[in-house]
Amino acid sequence: MYICICKKVTDGQIRKAVQEQEITNMRGLRVKLGACDQCGKCAVEAKQLMRQCLHEKAASDHNPRRAA
Template identity: 50%
Template sequence: MYVCLCKGVTDHEIRGMVHHRGVTTMRQLRDELGVSTQCGRCARCAKDVLQEALAECQGCSADTSFAAAA
């Protein structure tokens, strides 16, 4: 599903950033994909998808130990 219509970002892309690029914070998502940089309506949904992906990523190589503070 589309999370950010302004930038055309999907939940799949956000999950990919977590699983394959080690993204753990909204700031990193914003820098990498541009989510929540225009109208801001996607911020809550993007954060929810990020948190779900981090929870799924128990065995990822990314260090998600500090992700709860994001």
């Protein structure tokens, strides 16, 4: 699903960026993906998704069995 329509950034791209490129803040999303730097209407949803991914990543880092 598209999160940032202006820059054609999907939820999958954001998830991958958080997991693989270790994006931890909105500035990182803007720099790496270009998300949320044009009209800004997607910023709230992008931030929520990023936080959810960070929470999931932290949970899997603390419980290696769960990540498998």
